[in-house]
Amino acid sequence: MAEAVAIHVIDDDVIIRELLSALLSAADYDVQTYESPRSFLERLPTLASGCILTDVRMPDMTGLQLLQHIRARLKDFPTIVLTAHADVPLAVEALKSGALDLIEKPIDSIALLKAVREAVQSLSRTVEENQRKAQCAHRISALTARERDVLRGLVAGWSNKVIGRELEISPRTVENYRANLMVKMQASSLSELVQMTCLSEGQSS
Incomplete structure (x- = not known):
C-alpha cells in the first residue's frame, strides 16, 4: 500500500x-x-x-x-x-x-x-x-552555556588547547566538556557531533 x-x-x-x-x-x-x-x-x-x-x-x-x-x-x-x-x-x-x-x-x-x-x-x-534537525536543536538547547561555548570551538575546528585558551580553562577541562557533549548530543564521533550541530542550524552536513 x-x-x-x-x-x-x-x-x-x-x-x-x-x-x-x-x-x-x-x-x-x-x-x-x-x-x-x-x-x-x-x-x-x-x-x-x-x-x-x-x-x-x-x-x-x-x-x-x-x-x-x-x-x-x-x-x-x-x-x-x-x-x-x-x-x-x-x-x-x-x-x-x-x-x-x-x-x-x-x-x-x-x-x-x-x-x-x-x-x-x-x-x-x-x-x-x-x-532529526528538531532533535539536534532540542539537545543543543539542553546544553549549559559553557558546553555550548566548547561546542562552538569544536565546530570551528579548534583544538582543545585553543578552546581552553579562548575560554580560559585547561585543555583537560575542555576534554571533560567534550566527553559530556558526546553523551548529551548522543554523538558517536566528533564528526557526527559537528554534523548534528550544523544540521540543527540548517546548514549542509
Missing part, C-alpha cells in the same frame, strides 16, 4: 483531474484536486506537506509560475510537471525551477505512478531530516 501522503492535482481540464484522481486513488493515495494554481495557493497555508502534480499551460497561472510561488516550500511539496507540449527547453526550465520530474501527456500511468513514488520517497526523506 502507498504511504498516506496527499497528492495535489492541479489542472484546468476537469477530465484530466478526474482521470488522475481515479488512478492515484486506486493506488491508495489521498488525492486533492484543484482547477487552478491560485485555488491551490489559497489552500497552501493550511497544508502540512504533500506532492504536487501540475499542468504547465493554464489560463491564470502556469505550472512554472506556481513553482516560483512555492519555491521556499518545494521540499515539503515535491512537484511533478505535466505537459502536452514537452520539449527540451521546457524540461530544462521546469527542472531549474525545482520540479522533481516532467511527464508528457497523454500520460503513461506506469511512468506517472513511478514518478509519484519517487516524489513520496523524497518527501519522506525531508520529513526525517526535519525530525
Whole structure:
C-alpha cells in the first residue's frame, strides 16, 4: 500500500483531474484536486506537506509560475510537471525551477505512478531530516552555556588547547566538556557531533 501522503492535482481540464484522481486513488493515495494554481495557493497555508502534480499551460497561472510561488516550500511539496507540449527547453526550465520530474501527456500511468513514488520517497526523506534537525536543536538547547561555548570551538575546528585558551580553562577541562557533549548530543564521533550541530542550524552536513 502507498504511504498516506496527499497528492495535489492541479489542472484546468476537469477530465484530466478526474482521470488522475481515479488512478492515484486506486493506488491508495489521498488525492486533492484543484482547477487552478491560485485555488491551490489559497489552500497552501493550511497544508502540512504533500506532492504536487501540475499542468504547465493554464489560463491564470502556469505550472512554472506556481513553482516560483512555492519555491521556499518545494521540499515539503515535491512537484511533478505535466505537459502536452514537452520539449527540451521546457524540461530544462521546469527542472531549474525545482520540479522533481516532467511527464508528457497523454500520460503513461506506469511512468506517472513511478514518478509519484519517487516524489513520496523524497518527501519522506525531508520529513526525517526535519525530525532529526528538531532533535539536534532540542539537545543543543539542553546544553549549559559553557558546553555550548566548547561546542562552538569544536565546530570551528579548534583544538582543545585553543578552546581552553579562548575560554580560559585547561585543555583537560575542555576534554571533560567534550566527553559530556558526546553523551548529551548522543554523538558517536566528533564528526557526527559537528554534523548534528550544523544540521540543527540548517546548514549542509
